[in-house]
Amino acid sequence: MIYDYDIVEINNEDNLVLYISLDNEFAKLKSKVKKNKLKEIVDNFIKDNNIKFKGNKIKIVLGGFLLGTLLLAGKDLKLNETNSNIIPNNSYSLVWSDDLYLTTYEEQPLEVVEELNEEVVVENNQDDIVVKNNKTYELPKKSIIVNENNDTEQSIEVNEVKENETIENNTYVTIKRKNGTILNLELEEYLIGVVGAEMPASFNIEALKSQAIIARTYTLKALERNKTLTADESTQSFKDSNELKGMWGSNYDKYYNKIKECVDSTKGIYLTYNGSIIDAVYHSTSNGMTEDASNVWSGGEPYLIPVESIYDSSNKSYQKDVFMTYEEVSSKLNMDISSNTEFNVLTRTSGNRVGTIKIDNQEFRGVDIRNRLGLRSADFIIQKVDEGINITTFGYGHGVGLSQYGANGYANHGYNYEQILKHYYTGINFNYKN
Numbered sequence: 001m002i003y004d005y006d007i008v009e010i011n012n013e014d015n016l017v018l019y020i021s022l023d024n025e026f027a028k029l030k031s032k033v034k035k036n037k038l039k040e041i042v043d044n045f046i047k048d049n050n051i052k053f054k055g056n057k058i059k060i061v062l063g064g065f066l067l068g069t070l071l072l073a074g075k076d077l078k079l080n081e082t083n084s085n086i087i088p089n090n091s092y093s094l095v096w097s098d099d100l101y102l103t104t105y106e107e108q109p110l111e112v113v114e115e116l117n118e119e120v121v122v123e124n125n126q127d128d129i130v131v132k133n134n135k136t137y138e139l140p141k142k143s144i145i146v147n148e149n150n151d152t153e154q155s156i157e158v159n160e161v162k163e164n165e166t167i168e169n170n171t172y173v174t175i176k177r178k179n180g181t182i183l184n185l186e187l188e189e190y191l192i193g194v195v196g197a198e199m200p201a202s203f204n205i206e207a208l209k210s211q212a213i214i215a216r217t218y219t220l221k222a223l224e225r226n227k228t229l230t231a232d233e234s235t236q237s238f239k240d241s242n243e244l245k246g247m248w249g250s251n252y253d254k255y256y257n258k259i260k261e262c263v264d265s266t267k268g269i270y271l272t273y274n275g276s277i278i279d280a281v282y283h284s285t286s287n288g289m290t291e292d293a294s295n296v297w298s299g300g301e302p303y304l305i306p307v308e309s310i311y312d313s314s315n316k317s318y319q320k321d322v323f324m325t326y327e328e329v330s331s332k333l334n335m336d337i338s339s340n341t342e343f344n345v346l347t348r349t350s351g352n353r354v355g356t357i358k359i360d361n362q363e364f365r366g367v368d369i370r371n372r373l374g375l376r377s378a379d380f381i382i383q384k385v386d387e388g389i390n391i392t393t394f395g396y397g398h399g400v401g402l403s404q405y406g407a408n409g410y411a412n413h414g415y416n417y418e419q420i421l422k423h424y425y426t427g428i429n430f431n432y433k434n
Helices: 031-048 187-198 205-224 241-265 326-333 366-373 404-412 417-424
Strands: 002-010 013-020 057-062 065-073 093-096 111-115 129-132 135-138 170-176 182-186 269-273 319-325 343-348 354-359 362-365 380-384 388-394 429-432
Touching: 002 031, 013 031, 031 057, 170 187, 170 205, 182 187, 187 205, 187 241, 205 241, 205 269, 205 404, 205 417, 319 326, 326 366, 326 388, 354 366, 362 366, 366 380, 404 417
Parallel strands: 013 057
Antiparallel strands: 002 013, 002 129, 057 065, 065 093, 111 135, 129 135, 170 182, 269 429, 319 388, 343 354, 354 362, 380 388
């Protein structure tokens, strides 16, 4: 439930900020039980991780929104002489402070409101201002349900959202992460984390809009099939606000707003072919042509056929060389490979990748060799040398559907997102989800 934490300076005092997500089991608990359960979880988390900080406030943050504050309190609670440990002898209790906001919230990232190069001075003693790494952050609060009397015994209200549920025309999706955390996010908010994870934020805004639309299309298709969404490449990669901060650093505010604009400006748009949601597959870099889906997987689609992708070579890793010893290749192909082995490409696909290759007396599909050897692409050239083979690959990925670097190239040459998507997905239509 607690998936990360920070120690940040608020009003010249260390605050422990705990980032939480809510699972369905927790959401089903009664309000008072939720409150006590959360305190128990926080208590155990602090002890298990031996967290030490200079202060007595614990901020509970859900998706970037300040849910409330816990105080470390007790008759034995005081800072030691070195101000290095807030939990002397592990004797303390957790109580809600008076600034607890009971709120119906949605997941939003912490907003960077100002970047500072000099020492930070926080004015007006505002408790919702966080200073960290020479940046000022605002902990936003959305007070739809507020305890006007500051009654600290009032319970936490948590919206229970069922998996992939539609509420008031908003679609909520469930994402299961590798660490077991389950996130329930509104579709459009989820897409910000997908686009940020899947495409470089420095790309042209029209390419990013294209990515937003195919990410939305991919998600709707997954929901239609009752397919579980994950946060990794097994479905679509997803990064939360903390992960995006780690990836973007000082560019977080700029890049987040840029991607949010792309998602917002294309809100609800998805792709269909003959009335059905398409399989919006995509890859990093083509070899100059995209691939027919039937050459990669067991079946094909009329909208997933080869088209030119002429700007992919702008990717600095468009061409890549790798060396493998004969022993490595033998192990990966489960056959004896030596300097006497013959490698002969027999056919190439309509996307100009290796269709079939003969290695001595055995024939392989190019995609199978790519997978077994862990190559970046099925467009490859093999050259034997004394100790092994040199392999040169062109492009990166399966080659089907939209090429991300190709799309960015087209965007830089004046194409808008509609033109880009119609180029890479033949015969598709644009639909709108209310």
